[in-house]
Amino acid sequence: MAHFFTRVLKALCGSPLRILLLFFVVLFRSCQAVCLRVLRAERRKSVSGETVLITGASRGIGRCLALEFAKHGASTIVLWGRDEEKLSSVQKEVEESGKARCHFYRCDVGDREQVYRTIRKVQEDVGAITILVNNAGVVHGGTLLEMKDDNIEDTFRVNTLSHFWTTKSVLPSMLANGRGHVVGIASTLGLFPLPGVSDYVASKFSVVGFYESLAAELREQGHRDVSVTCMCPGHTTTDMFKDLTTQPFSLTPQQVAEQTIEAVKTNQRRVILPRIMHLTWTLNSWLPGSWMRNALYVTGAMKDMENFCAKR
Numbered sequence: 001m002a003h004f005f006t007r008v009l010k011a012l013c014g015s016p017l018r019i020l021l022l023f024f025v026v027l028f029r030s031c032q033a034v035c036l037r038v039l040r041a042e043r044r045k046s047v048s049g050e051t052v053l054i055t056g057a058s059r060g061i062g063r064c065l066a067l068e069f070a071k072h073g074a075s076t077i078v079l080w081g082r083d084e085e086k087l088s089s090v091q092k093e094v095e096e097s098g099k100a101r102c103h104f105y106r107c108d109v110g111d112r113e114q115v116y117r118t119i120r121k122v123q124e125d126v127g128a129i130t131i132l133v134n135n136a137g138v139v140h141g142g143t144l145l146e147m148k149d150d151n152i153e154d155t156f157r158v159n160t161l162s163h164f165w166t167t168k169s170v171l172p173s174m175l176a177n178g179r180g181h182v183v184g185i186a187s188t189l190g191l192f193p194l195p196g197v198s199d200y201v202a203s204k205f206s207v208v209g210f211y212e213s214l215a216a217e218l219r220e221q222g223h224r225d226v227s228v229t230c231m232c233p234g235h236t237t238t239d240m241f242k243d244l245t246t247q248p249f250s251l252t253p254q255q256v257a258e259q260t261i262e263a264v265k266t267n268q269r270r271v272i273l274p275r276i277m278h279l280t281w282t283l284n285s286w287l288p289g290s291w292m293r294n295a296l297y298v299t300g301a302m303k304d305m306e307n308f309c310a311k312r
């Protein structure tokens, strides 16, 4: 611990210019956030009447997203996943919760041809998708030398490549109709590292890059009516990371779903949750690499990750 604080002090005192710069960055970012909030509040859009496709909707964040979109007036919700029993139960919940029509399809998003086939079927059945939420995800994890090659490939197929296949499939109709929103559920682990899940982290860094580039590409091509949002939530209390028990800033899947709808309505390009993680992200590029390792030890997160790896 003492070593950690000495390193932090040395890094800060050794470079007063850095402190000054950090101060201006924080000040600028805060002003920018306030201005954007005011502007976005004025240009709020509605999700009423939209046709929403959510991948990985059989449980966790995907299930909450389906219910939340229905609550906010979406007219059709399309659920994708592999577990038909669970999908059917979410379909019932959505239909019972209000006026939205709800359909489900069995689709392994890691299989490109299956994605293309299922999208065609969905478009025949319900018409054009106007909001796509790429939420399906998987974690295998373990230390690099323990990881199975097949699991590494599966992680990239589900967490990264699937976003390309689904987005390529729905984007043409969005561009033709001049209306659409593509949402990716990435992670804070698409912004900073965590030992024990390097496959997952790398797949999420890739996906953050995908959305950043897609947003820039659409803007460059003048398609301002098709929006892109990349959600970066931190640890969330679903089955996926249930072994991480000592997380100090955990979110519920309901919170992630609510913030996602808010981000769609206000056209936010990137959302980091909880907000305090902005600080982690900024500090990560300003402080010596060891600070995060120490923070992970102090909060018990490192122990959690060791247990997580041991169970792989």
Ligand SMILES: NC(=O)C1=CN([C@@H]2O[C@H](COP(=O)(O)OP(=O)(O)OC[C@H]3O[C@@H](n4cnc5c(N)ncnc54)[C@H](OP(=O)(O)O)[C@@H]3O)[C@@H](O)[C@H]2O)C=CC1
Binding pocket: 055, 056, 057, 058, 059, 060, 061, 062, 080, 081, 082, 083, 084, 086, 107, 108, 109, 110, 135, 136, 137, 138, 158, 185, 186, 187, 188, 232, 233, 234, 235, 236, 237, 238, 239, 240, 241, 253
């Ligand atoms: N939990 C967390 O701490 C965080 C999660 N996230 C991200 O949020 C997203 C949702 O995660 P969360 O709800 O927590 O996880 P869950 O494990 O609860 O749910 C994962 C969902 O993805 C689906 N899925 C997994 N593999 C496939 C596949 N090959 N084809 C189709 N569907 C698949 C599962 O459906 P089925 O089993 O029916 O196929 C399930 O519906 C993921 O992208 C995750 O990386 C982001 C930040 C934090």
Ligand SMILES: CC1=C(/C=C/C(C)=C/C=C/C(C)=C/C=O)C(C)(C)CCC1
Binding pocket: 186, 187, 188, 189, 192, 194, 233, 234, 235, 236, 241, 244, 248, 249, 280, 292, 295, 296, 299, 301
């Ligand atoms: C890095 C870091 C932390 C840990 C973050 C963790 C452990 C995040 C896990 C996120 C997950 C599991 C995302 C899934 O997609 C603390 C301790 C909050 C404090 C400061 C730095």
